Amino acid sequence: MSERLTPGDTAPAFTLPDADGEPVSLSGYAGRKVIVYFYPAALTPGCTKQACDFTDNIELLAKAGYAVVGVSPDKPEKLAKFRQRENLDITLVSDPDKGVMTEYGAFGEKKLYGKTVTGVIRSTVVVDEQGTVERALYNVKATGHVAKLIRDLDI
Template structure:
């Protein structure tokens, strides 16, 4: 199972395809803070709620210097359908091989309805301007997570 990241760790580099099949790299965001959030599956209720919450707060986050990238094991075609169906503004990238999910500690054993299963651990990693982990939050809730994140990052205006 993958190791969890800690504040101060270098954020693992990645390049993954977005909903349009274009390559998105963490390195493209150098000099800005990046919220990388990991979710189990596009077009599911909890993941939709979380993606909509990030979309609703994108202007606020961007104004505070944050870019947002959502990562799931989905293929670009499913991400495109998710983006269009829910009118999402966040950048969504797919990691079908789960290499980035594992590198960020967002894939492994978790409890689901009382059973231990292996899968995506809903997580959020805040990366600073130098590419280091500022915060690493694991087992976050889909609902209310973005509001809590805004409070924790002291971003006003929500």
């Protein structure tokens, strides 16, 4: 089981390909707050709802100084299809070997329909302007999570 991050930890650095195959690095957001969220699979109902919720609130989040990066094990081509089909306006990056997910504590054992399985743990990590973890939320619900996050961040 991977270690979960806690507030005050340094967010693990990463560089992953986005939906267009272009590299996206956490360091590229230095000086800005970024919401890094981890989801199991593009084009599935829960993950679609969550991505659309982030897109619907992207202006509000941006005005408050937050960028949003969604991380899944999907290949860039699938992320591009997901972005186009759902008109997503957030950055989606691919972590097929789940290395970044593991570093962030977003991959490991979880309960699914009463069974213990290994997989992506739906998680959200809020990183401040200096690259420090401000919040680390694990086992979040796809529906209603963005609204709760906005409330919790006082946006």
